[in-house]
Amino acid sequence: MKLPDTGLTKKYLQELTNCSVCPRNCGADRFSDAKGYCNAGPGLEIASICLHRGEEPPVGGSSGICNVFFNRCNLQCVYCQNCQISTNSNKVNFPSITLEVAVSQIIKLLDSGCKALGFVSPSHMIHQMLAIIEAVHSSGRRPVIVYNTNAYDKVEVLRNLEGIIDVYIPDFKYSDSNLAGGLSDARDYPEVAEKALKEMFRQKGAPLIIDEDGQAISGLIIRHLIIPGQIENSLNVLRFIASELSTKVHVSLMSQYHPMPAVKNHAFLGRTITVNEYSDVINEMERLDLNHGWIQDQESASDYLPDFNNEHPFETMSNNVTN
Numbered sequence: 577m578k579l580p581d582t583g584l585t586k587k588y589l590q591e592l593t594n595c596s597v598c599p600r601n602c603g604a605d606r607f608s609d610a611k612g613y614c615n616a617g618p619g620l621e622i623a624s625i626c627l628h629r630g631e632e633p634p635v636g637g638s639s640g641i642c643n644v645f646f647n648r649c650n651l652q653c654v655y656c657q658n659c660q661i662s663t664n665s666n667k668v669n670f671p672s673i674t675l676e677v678a679v680s681q682i683i684k685l686l687d688s689g690c691k692a693l694g695f696v697s698p699s700h701m702i703h704q705m706l707a708i709i710e711a712v713h714s715s716g717r718r719p720v721i722v723y724n725t726n727a728y729d730k731v732e733v734l735r736n737l738e739g740i741i742d743v744y745i746p747d748f749k750y751s752d753s754n755l756a757g758g759l760s761d762a763r764d765y766p767e768v769a770e771k772a773l774k775e776m777f778r779q780k781g782a783p784l785i786i787d788e789d790g791q792a793i794s795g796l797i798i799r800h801l802i803i804p805g806q807i808e809n810s811l812n813v814l815r816f817i818a819s820e821l822s823t824k825v826h827v828s829l830m831s832q833y834h835p836m837p838a839v840k841n842h843a844f845l846g847r848t849i850t851v852n853e854y855s856d857v858i859n860e861m862e863r864l865d866l867n868h869g870w871i872q873d874q875e876s877a878s879d880y881l882p883d884f885n886n887e888h889p890f891e892t893m894s895n896n897v898t899n
């Protein structure tokens with residue numbers, strides 16, 4: 577089979593002919609029409625490369641982070657707030673860009689002052705991410721590399737990222753496998769994510785190392801988005817972090833859930849979280865002594881919705897995270 581010239585190295589391309597990059601383990605040939613669960617091809621399917629300031633303060637420091645948003649995702653959450661870009665529907669065709677184009681856009685942002693380069697939802701695009709990092713390093717730039725993931729990642733893949741990733745920002749979405757199956761088509765999410773988090777914690781430990789500009793240069797931040805009506809799920813997520821990792825881990829508690837049109841009539845996904853629900857989760861966080869991190873202000877949930885049809889998808893969003 578002739579491998580296309582996508583700017584990825586031959587080694588990476590070979591692995592994509594029998595893809596087991598993520599826990600779906602499809603074995604798909606991503607060069608063929610019969611793709612795997614993520615429906616992603618072998619190339620750089622990138623929705624946006626942009627400056628992003630709407631993260632926890634140390635993620636972008638004083639200059640913001642250059643984030644690379646990949647198209648498609650190895651989870652398909654029915655309530656996804658980034659569904660414009662994350663759908664795996666084969667009715668949506670996301671064109672690839674070349675490595676040269678991607679890297680030149682990244683370098684432009686790095687040279688304008690960004691110190692960090694983040695990859696968002698990269699679990700199905702590990703090889704593409706590595707090709708970008710190699711190319712950026714070859715250009716002589718050494719940004720802080722941030723891996724911003726849904727945590728549906730394989731431990732063996734994460735082990736290969738040791739020494740490459742500076743800051744891990746995983747979600748921990750579900751402790752409840754029924755919820756994970758029903759909402760994200762991944763009943764095994766809790767088991768997979770717990771192992772992935774333990775591996776990230778093994779690599780980074782609890783300390784978040786921050787430089788003189790307030791930029792995180794090494795560490796782990798675990799995000800949790802509270803789902804309306806599913807408070808027990810959230811409480812058990814926090815209990816896992818406190819008991820199996822450390823109470824010193826940085827946790828970012830997010831209240832920004834906003835019902836997307838696809839779930840506006842859903843039994844519990846059709847509303848935002850209530851003040852009482854949020855208090856219950858915050859109280860448990862305090863009871864567990866999880867006091868390193870951030871608690872999002874419970875303001876207009878729609879403030880956090882990006883629009884990937886804009887050249888700057890996040891420019892109308894606010895950053896309301898306090899610690």
Ligand code: SF4
Nearest residue numbers: 595598602612614700
């Ligand atoms: S990355 Fe995509 S094709 Fe590969 S195993 Fe995961 S879902 Fe399947």
